[in-house]
Amino acid sequence: MLMKVRPSSTCAKTGTIALQNLQKSYGGLTAVDDVSLSxxxxxxxxxxxPSGSGKTTTLMMMAGFEAPDSGxxxxxxxxxTRQPPHRRExxxxxQSYALFPHMTVAENVAYSLRMRSVARAELEERVGRALDQVQLSALASRYPHQMSGxxxxxxxxxxxLVFDPPVLLLDEPLGALxxxxxxxxxNEIKSLHKEVGKTMVYVTHDQDEALAMSDRIAVMHEGRIRQxxxxxxxYRRPADLFVASFVGEVNLIKASLKSGIAYGPAGERLPAGPWTGVDSDATLCVRPEHLHLKIDGAGTSDGIQGRIVDATFVGDATVFEFRSDAGLQLTSKVLNIAPEAMLGIGVSCVASWGASEATILTE
Ligand SMILES: Nc1ncnc2c1ncn2[C@@H]1O[C@H](COP(=O)(O)OP(=O)(O)O)[C@@H](O)[C@H]1O
Ligand SMILES: [Mg+2]
Known part of the structure; x- marks a missing residue:
């Protein structure tokens, strides 16, 4: 769907947003804490x-439904900053569609134009175009209760879209589906974005959705933007422990680094990684798909000796729990097309990662 969008106008691109040091508290609770974003x-x-991290509050301040304390x-x-919502374009x-139940689809879309006394011909033109953009022209005379979520x-x-605003703000619009x-x-929202070229700010707690849709992601936690x-x-270079564990599955290994070599919690030597020149305690971050398992004697010198303690079939892949001889527990995800996916519980093997596949988070 969404293929019949007319090309956007040729004038200079509008829709640049800058948030500068936004701050918002409710009573003693800081909902948004020094948020800046270009x-x-x-x-x-x-x-x-996650829920409660300040996403909606940030979006509502952009929309003008909440006023920042400062910023x-x-x-x-x-x-x-001080403009009322209807002046912001x-x-x-x-998430909740908040459609008027007693109005048809076309009337719902026309409502706010009508409030602004837009002339009839122009109103019909714009409503028709907006419905076209979301491929609902055929359903224009239906009522909300006659339609799916x-x-x-x-x-x-x-x-x-009917206003042709330069910016769309979306708060968990797919949450109820x-x-x-x-x-x-x-996918439809993504292709709509490609076609209309508007700035879109999309709130979600779903990491897969954010990874799949975004040009860029602002990861929020406790009112702050962490990355x-x-x-x-x-995904590949998380800024901190929160981002590493919130976005995707991850092995976090407490290690101490000395002269470019990482040592695990029991003092055991770990595979090489991008930590030459770091001499401190750090958390190593290795995604399960980067933790490779090899059966003993398969020529892996730079690895961790241990055995498989659990295996879970997840469809396209198998997730292995590995425990090293020194007691370090790690997760490995192997696509089922790989021969290693056949490894069974109890098998002893060597776990390793490619030097560039691990990242380091210093504390
Ligand atoms: N109107 C409000 N009154 C009091 N507390 C609020 C209000 N709106 C949000 N909060 C609080 O602010 C924090 C951030 O909320 P919110 O922006 O809705 O987070 P998110 O959208 O990420 O789930 C939460 O702790 C929430 O309970
Ligand atoms: Mg919210």
Whole structure:
């Protein structure tokens, strides 16, 4: 769907957002703590974090429904911090669609244009275009209760698009849908983004969604942004322990580094990694798909000796629990097309990682 979008206008790209030191407390609780973020026009940025990390509050301040205690919000370099929501020209889409039940799809989409006394011909033109963009033209005269959750959410998106705002703000828009539909709509929102080229700020607690959709992800925790990077960097080079463990599965190994060599909790020597020149205690971070298991004698000198203590079939892969002779427990994920996926519980083997596949988090 979403293929019939008209090319966006040729004027200079608008929709640059800058958040500067935003602060917001409720009573004694700091919901958003010194958040700064620069979003170039046309980027798809996710705010990713667990429940309560301040994502919605940040988005609501951008939309103008919450006022920051301090800090500034700029849209295309203009300070909009004190502007009321309807003056900001931002499209907002919530998890609950909040459609008017007694109005048809077309009337729902037209509602706010009507409030602004947009002339009839123009109104029809714009409603038609917005419904076209989400491929709902055929359902324009239906009522919300006659539509599926996914269709209702598309109406909500059309309602935001009808103003042609340079920025769309979306707060967990797929949260109420089942997994399969989420996946489908995720792709639709992504292709809508490609086609309309608007800046999109997308709130989610779902790391897979954020990794799949975003140009960049702002990972939030306790009101703060812990990392703002491309999905690949968030995954491969997490900025800290929180990001490493929130995004994807991870082995975290307490190690001490001396002269470029890492030693495990029992003083055992660990495989090489990118920590030459570091002489301190650190946490090593190795993704399960990077922990390679080899049967004894397969020529792995730079590895950890141990055995497999558990194996779980997860469809495309098998997840192994490995315990070293020194007692270090690690997880390895092996695609079932690889011969190592046949390893069984009790088998002794050597675990290792490629030197560039591990990362180091100093404390
Ligand atoms: N209107 C409010 N009154 C009091 N506390 C609030 C209000 N809105 C949010 N909070 C609190 O602020 C924190 C951040 O909330 P929120 O931004 O909704 O997080 P998220 O969207 O990441 O789940 C939470 O601890 C939440 O309970
Ligand atoms: Mg929220």
């Amino acid at each position: 979003i170039p026009a046309g980027e798809f940025v996710s705010l990713l974090g 500034r919000i700029l849209l295309d370099e203009k300070d909009i 931002l499209g907002v889409i919530f 996914g269709q209702q959410q598309r109406v909500a998106i059309a309602r935001a 089942d997994r399969k539909l989420r996946h489908h709509l995720r 703002f990077s491309a999905p690949q960097d968030v």
